[in-house]
Amino acid sequence: DTAVSQTPKYLVTQMGNDKSIKCEQNLGHDTMYWYKQDSKKFLKIMFSYNNKELIINETVPNRFSPKSPDKAHLNLHINSLELGDSAVYFCASSRQGSYEQYFGPGTRLTVT
Amino acid sequence: AQRVTQPEKLLSVFKGAPVELKCNYSYSGSPELFWYVQYSRQRLQLLLRHISRESIKGFTADLNKGETSFHLKKPFAQEEDSAMYYCALNNAGNMLTFGGGTRLMVKP
Numbered sequence: 001d002t003a004v005s006q007t008p009k010y011l012v013t014q015m016g017n018d019k020s021i022k023c024e025q026n027l028g029h030d031t032m033y034w035y036k037q038d039s040k041k042f043l044k045i046m047f048s049y050n051n052k053e054l055i056i057n058e059t060v061p062n063r064f065s066p067k068s069p070d071k072a073h074l075n076l077h078i079n080s081l082e083l084g085d086s087a088v089y090f091c092a093s094s095r096q097g098s099y100e101q102y103f104g105p106g107t108r109l110t111v112t
Numbered sequence: 113a114q115r116v117t118q119p120e121k122l123l124s125v126f127k128g129a130p131v132e133l134k135c136n137y138s139y140s141g142s143p144e145l146f147w148y149v150q151y152s153r154q155r156l157q158l159l160l161r162h163i164s165r166e167s168i169k170g171f172t173a174d175l176n177k178g179e180t181s182f183h184l185k186k187p188f189a190q191e192e193d194s195a196m197y198y199c200a201l202n203n204a205g206n207m208l209t210f211g212g213g214t215r216l217m218v219k220p
Binding site: 004031033035040041042043044045048055057090092094099100101102103104105106 | 144146155156157158161196198202206207208209210212213215
């Protein structure tokens with residue numbers, strides 16, 4: 001029944017590694033998003049993606065890339081992980097034309 | 113550029129006291145504003161949006177374009193209201209810009 005799910009819930013890895021976080025929504029939504037929440041709880045949009053376009057927040061390093069195998073999934077790939085990438089990453093989705101976004105439970109990434 | 117500011121990182125009140133969580137925004141277009149809430153160990157969820165002008169869990173928020181504010185109010189706080197509250201603005205690209213969040217603590 002989970003509307004927006006993310007795996008894994010926790011991810012601990014070393015600097016320099018490449019990792020992925022998966023996101024799936026079963027709401028039939030058209031648009032999916034990735035957000036980063038830092039240690040001070042500040043929440044920032046990273047990407048917005050639907051089947052037509054990808055919108056990237058210009059502050060996001062190109063080490064981060066979203067990959068969407070189908071409309072229900074938007075995975076986040078991170079290359080060459082850095083200490084500053086440690087954060088909680090939230091996936092979200094929304095129906096086209098609706099401003100309400102449904103959030104996943106978050107993935108806590110720790111880079112050591 | 114759009115910006116959302118929540119000046120208080122932490123707001124602590126006693127149960128039954130009135131609550132006002134402040135939110136100010138800057139946006140050149142016609143804003144769509146929201147309040148999202150994150151209870152402990154739960155996911156972020158929509159609390160209310162300015163366009164619906166409704167009261168959810170006793171909370172209301174009025175958009176004041178003159179003051180560019182969208183403060184969240186509740187006349188009598190409850191302990192279960194303790195959570196992290198985020199004010200958010202939606203741009204034309206359907207991407208939300210969040211404020212820094214305010215942690216509300218309601219003491220018994």
